[in-house]
Amino acid sequence: MAKKVIADIEKNTSTEEKIKEAARRVFTQKGYAATRTRDIAEESGLNLALINYYFRSKEKLFDIIIVEHLQLFIHSVMEIVNDPKTTLQQKMETLISHYIDMLIENPYIPIFVLNEINANPEKLIEKLGFEKMQRENLYIIKQWKEMAAAKKTPAINPIHIVVNVLSMTIFPFIASPLLRNRTGMSLGEFNKLMEERKKMIPVWINAMIKGG
Amino acid sequence: MAKKVIADIEKNTSTEEKIKEAARRVFTQKGYAATRTRDIAEESGLNLALINYYFRSKEKLFDIIIVEHLQLFIHSVMEIVNDPKTTLQQKMETLISHYIDMLIENPYIPIFVLNEINANPEKLIEKLGFEKMQRENLYIIKQWKEMAAAKKTPAINPIHIVVNVLSMTIFPFIASPLLRNRTGMSLGEFNKLMEERKKMIPVWINAMIKGG
DNA sequence: AAATTATTTAATCAAATGATTAAAATCAGT
DNA sequence: ACTGATTTTAATCATTTGATTAAATAATTT
Numbered sequence: 001m002a003k004k005v006i007a008d009i010e011k012n013t014s015t016e017e018k019i020k021e022a023a024r025r026v027f028t029q030k031g032y033a034a035t036r037t038r039d040i041a042e043e044s045g046l047n048l049a050l051i052n053y054y055f056r057s058k059e060k061l062f063d064i065i066i067v068e069h070l071q072l073f074i075h076s077v078m079e080i081v082n083d084p085k086t087t088l089q090q091k092m093e094t095l096i097s098h099y100i101d102m103l104i105e106n107p108y109i110p111i112f113v114l115n116e117i118n119a120n121p122e123k124l125i126e127k128l129g130f131e132k133m134q135r136e137n138l139y140i141i142k143q144w145k146e147m148a149a150a151k152k153t154p155a156i157n158p159i160h161i162v163v164n165v166l167s168m169t170i171f172p173f174i175a176s177p178l179l180r181n182r183t184g185m186s187l188g189e190f191n192k193l194m195e196e197r198k199k200m201i202p203v204w205i206n207a208m209i210k211g212g
Numbered sequence: 213m214a215k216k217v218i219a220d221i222e223k224n225t226s227t228e229e230k231i232k233e234a235a236r237r238v239f240t241q242k243g244y245a246a247t248r249t250r251d252i253a254e255e256s257g258l259n260l261a262l263i264n265y266y267f268r269s270k271e272k273l274f275d276i277i278i279v280e281h282l283q284l285f286i287h288s289v290m291e292i293v294n295d296p297k298t299t300l301q302q303k304m305e306t307l308i309s310h311y312i313d314m315l316i317e318n319p320y321i322p323i324f325v326l327n328e329i330n331a332n333p334e335k336l337i338e339k340l341g342f343e344k345m346q347r348e349n350l351y352i353i354k355q356w357k358e359m360a361a362a363k364k365t366p367a368i369n370p371i372h373i374v375v376n377v378l379s380m381t382i383f384p385f386i387a388s389p390l391l392r393n394r395t396g397m398s399l400g401e402f403n404k405l406m407e408e409r410k411k412m413i414p415v416w417i418n419a420m421i422k423g424g
Numbered sequence: 425a426a427a428t429t430a431t432t433t434a435a436t437c438a439a440a441t442g443a444t445t446a447a448a449a450t451c452a453g454t
Numbered sequence: 455a456c457t458g459a460t461t462t463t464a465a466t467c468a469t470t471t472g473a474t475t476a477a478a479t480a481a482t483t484t
Binding site: 425426427428429430431432433434435436437438439440441442443444445446447448449450451452453454 | 455456457458459460461462463464465466467468469470471472473474475476477478479480481482483484
Binding site for chain 2: 030031032033034108111114115117118119121125156157159160163164166167168170171172174175177178179181183193196197200203204206207208210211
């Protein structure tokens with residue numbers, strides 16, 4: 001049996017993994033409340049009972065999916081944010097760029113995550129493993145404080161800057177269906193527009209800091 | 213009976229209106245899929261069967277709620293956008309200001325609307341009555357074309373500007389639970405921050421247009 | 425007040441849905 | 455090939471959930 005398991009894991013073709021992949025697709029597209037366990041069974045082409053055989057319940061499966069998804073993402077963010085070799089400016093640029101790449105691949109993630117947090121704030125936030133984001137140990141915080149000490153920090157409340165970066169990066173993907181409907185854009189055109197923003201958002205942020 | 217109906221409408225205390233108000237609250241907080249008709253009955257303090265007596269089904273009730281909600285909003289936007297007495301700059305300022313006021317009152321609206329559009333793009337978009345937003349007849353479009361003719365239009369693709377205005381205005385409310393959890397902000401502090409943005413977003417947009 | 429109409433209630437239905445079970449099929453080690 | 459464990463299947467259960475019904479109550483009209 002051991003051999004088979006290893007082969008399965010390598011090819012990501014084990015039943016357990018098939019269910020998880022199907023669940024990921026269905027959950028992220030329809031949200032927790034709207035997905036039926038039968039949807040996941042159908043999407044994976046597997047028997048309904050297998051979902052409860054491998055994961056005890058719909059909720060447990062959901063928890064695993066969302067935690068895996070987000071911890072993967074958080075990890076990649078942390079690597080960028082904690083890199084001692086890059087400047088603040090570079091961190092912002094690579095962060096936006098990576099984020100947009102990820103969002104082009106997984107456009108449903110933000111609306112899914114934010115919607116689920118909205119539906120169940122306390123429960124989900126603790127599951128996200130944000131404890132790992134301890135501000136004190138972050139290299140980026142050091143850099144920010146150094147800038148503040150050198151009085152190079154702009155007059156704007158830094159929260160506004162963070163909010164603006166996140167807003168301009170993430171929101172277009174959340175509003176994508178509406179936006180594309182209104183403008184008649186294709187998905188390809190939309191993605192091209194998002195690619196443009198990789199370079200533009202940092203420029204805009206800088207303009208804000210200087211001009212605002 | 214006529215007397216009672218009038219009195220009820222005036223006081224917004226008719227059974228029908230009570231159901232709609234309860235439905236508005238529950239639907240916008242939990243989304244369509246997660247709300248049970250029994251939740252609405254409980255929220256309104258009324259009998260479950262009344263929901264089907266006054267509105268034929270959960271879906272019909274939902275349609276009425278969301279259409280009313282959005283048409284009210286669209287109407288207010290149209291008034292601002294179609295005002296011949298204001299400049300483009302003024303339009304942007306009042307639009308952002310009104311939008312933020314609305315969002316402080318109804319913070320659940322954006323995530324609710326965008327989530328439902330996401331779950332069912334074709335169906336919902338047609339219900340929103342966007343046909344009324346005919347670009348040709350809008351005064352703001354005239355103004356934009358005049359600016360373009362005078363070559364005062366910036367080099368940026370105007371879609372980016374629109375997207376940025378909407379992003380910076382709406383996104384903070386969508387991310388509010390997460391944002392407040394991360395920063396430890398209270399709702400009051402959050403709203404104060406949003407009030408600040410009324411004046412700042414137009415300034416930032418101008419800085420972008422000049423500097424970007 | 426009697427008759428008619430509108431509203432509300434409690435009980436119930438049928439379908440959907442998450443979960444379970446017992447039997448069948450498959451697999452690993454001998 | 456045989457044995458024991460694991461995995462898969464089909465059938466079924468118990469709840470939940472949207473919807474309906476028939477009777478009761480309240481309001482309106484005549």
